[in-house]
Amino acid sequence: MASTRTVLLLGLLALGGCAFGPPLEIESLTGAGTVELQAVPFHPQDDYYCGPASLLSVLEYSGSEPGMDALIQRVYLPDRRGSLQVELLAAARHFGRIAYVLPPEIAAVVAELEAGRPVLVLQNLAIPERPSWHYAVLVGFDADRNRFILRSGDRPRLEEPARRWMRQWDWAGRWALVVLKPGELPARPDRDRLLRAVADFEIQAEPEAVYRAWQAVLAWDSQEPLAWLGSGNSHYVREQWTEAIRAYRMALESDPAYLPARLNLARALVRQGRPCEGLEILSAVTLEPGHRLRETHADLHRELREACGDR
Amino acid sequence: MQTSINQIVLCTVLSLSLLLSMIPVPSAAGGIVTTSDALTLESQDPRTTLEAWLQREDVAQELTALGVSPEMAWARVQALSPDEVAAMAERIAEMPAGSGVIEVLGVTFLVLLILHLTGVLKVFR
Numbered sequence: 001m002a003s004t005r006t007v008l009l010l011g012l013l014a015l016g017g018c019a020f021g022p023p024l025e026i027e028s029l030t031g032a033g034t035v036e037l038q039a040v041p042f043h044p045q046d047d048y049y050c051g052p053a054s055l056l057s058v059l060e061y062s063g064s065e066p067g068m069d070a071l072i073q074r075v076y077l078p079d080r081r082g083s084l085q086v087e088l089l090a091a092a093r094h095f096g097r098i099a100y101v102l103p104p105e106i107a108a109v110v111a112e113l114e115a116g117r118p119v120l121v122l123q124n125l126a127i128p129e130r131p132s133w134h135y136a137v138l139v140g141f142d143a144d145r146n147r148f149i150l151r152s153g154d155r156p157r158l159e160e161p162a163r164r165w166m167r168q169w170d171w172a173g174r175w176a177l178v179v180l181k182p183g184e185l186p187a188r189p190d191r192d193r194l195l196r197a198v199a200d201f202e203i204q205a206e207p208e209a210v211y212r213a214w215q216a217v218l219a220w221d222s223q224e225p226l227a228w229l230g231s232g233n234s235h236y237v238r239e240q241w242t243e244a245i246r247a248y249r250m251a252l253e254s255d256p257a258y259l260p261a262r263l264n265l266a267r268a269l270v271r272q273g274r275p276c277e278g279l280e281i282l283s284a285v286t287l288e289p290g291h292r293l294r295e296t297h298a299d300l301h302r303e304l305r306e307a308c309g310d311r
Numbered sequence: 312m313q314t315s316i317n318q319i320v321l322c323t324v325l326s327l328s329l330l331l332s333m334i335p336v337p338s339a340a341g342g343i344v345t346t347s348d349a350l351t352l353e354s355q356d357p358r359t360t361l362e363a364w365l366q367r368e369d370v371a372q373e374l375t376a377l378g379v380s381p382e383m384a385w386a387r388v389q390a391l392s393p394d395e396v397a398a399m400a401e402r403i404a405e406m407p408a409g410s411g412v413i414e415v416l417g418v419t420f421l422v423l424l425i426l427h428l429t430g431v432l433k434v435f436r
Contacts, residue, residue, distance in 0.1 A: 048411070051409050051410075074390075077378065079378040082411075083408060084399070090395065122407065122409055124407075152411075173407075199345075200347060200392040200395075226350070230346040260348070263344055267342065293344075
């Protein structure tokens with residue numbers, strides 16, 4: 001009995017073949033019949049370099065050209081014969097782009113393709129218990145034939161049945177990445193993911209690029225305190241005290257309890273030679289014991305009291 | 312004897328100053344709170360500066376052990392956000408490393424798929 005069932009299952013699978021995967025109709029997700037970003041460059045992967053090869057494709061399409069060797073240096077792990085997701089993000093940022101990880105939904109991926117942006121994806125070419133990890137770049141879809149179009153491995157144009165591709169993506173945790181120029185936003189911004197992506201971008205980027213990135217977030221939501229904080233910081237590091245002070249005040253206007261903006265505002269006021277005003281800003285709040293910024297607040301308060309007292 | 316004690320003292324002082332010089336100041340921009348700091352403050356898992364630095368050190372060593380040159384390992388770690396460093400320090404071994412040469416095809420894949428669907432492989436995990 002069991003063997004009959006196995007044979008039946010085998011037969012069914014052979015019929016369905018590699019199309020095995022969750023049901024998926026691209027048509028239901030888009031108004032566009034076919035999207036194909038033909039200008040996305042292709043880099044055939046040598047050895048185990050699908051990570052750097054895929055990242056290079058999306059970076060070049062976005063106008064950043066680090067070159068293959070520099071990317072390999074940044075993301076390849078010789079003894080793992082591959083590249084880690086976090087290092088792809090860090091490398092994208094290192095070469096001047098915001099690394100935005102999409103929500104794990106196929107609709108978000110299709111929306112990016114429709115907006116004209118290629119999507120770097122992680123796929124599992126085997127099964128969950130014995131994974132075989134692979135990076136590729138989605139460059140489009142054909143809704144009529146229910147297929148995705150990819151740059152993958154040594155294939156400059158690979159068409160994959162939607163269900164089969166969906167299974168490979170699903171079994172790799174539905175991880176998808178787009179790279180954004182500072183000033184660009186994803187097609188459907190997800191607040192937490194966007195704020196995280198731009199904050200992480202700030203670590204290595206030029207202040208001017210950071211400023212542009214936060215301005216785009218503010219154009220999307222002018223009440224976001226973190227974006228005002230970031231905008232203020234980009235002025236602060238360029239010693240533009242007046243602009244920094246204005247941005248920090250905007251952050252406090254949206255959220256008077258937002259302590260990072262309060263601390264930075266006080267510092268900017270000191271740098272502009274107004275320690276007594278800074279002291280006033282700090283004295284307006286008292287922090288509970290155990291607050292994570294209590295010590296920073298206390299130190300700065302002491303410093304400003306002395307600076308103000310000297311006047 | 313005197314010389315060797317002096318040498319030990321000197322060596323300790325030098326290593327300590329080297330260590331301290333490598334600890335990143337919370338923000339290079341004159342002590343302001345960065346947006347990355349601000350997000351980390353809201354997260355559930357606060358780390359002290361020293362803990363964060365030690366994690367960076369761990370990850371750099373891990374990368375070196377995986378075949379990256381020491382200078383490049385340090386440069387790569389500096390490019391990570393605090394949360395990314397923590398994630399790598401905690402579970403670099405389990406993180407997927409995309410390499411993509413082995414696509415399992417045809418009959419082999421069908422066998423694997425059946426093993427997966429029937430849950431046989433889970434027994435061995």
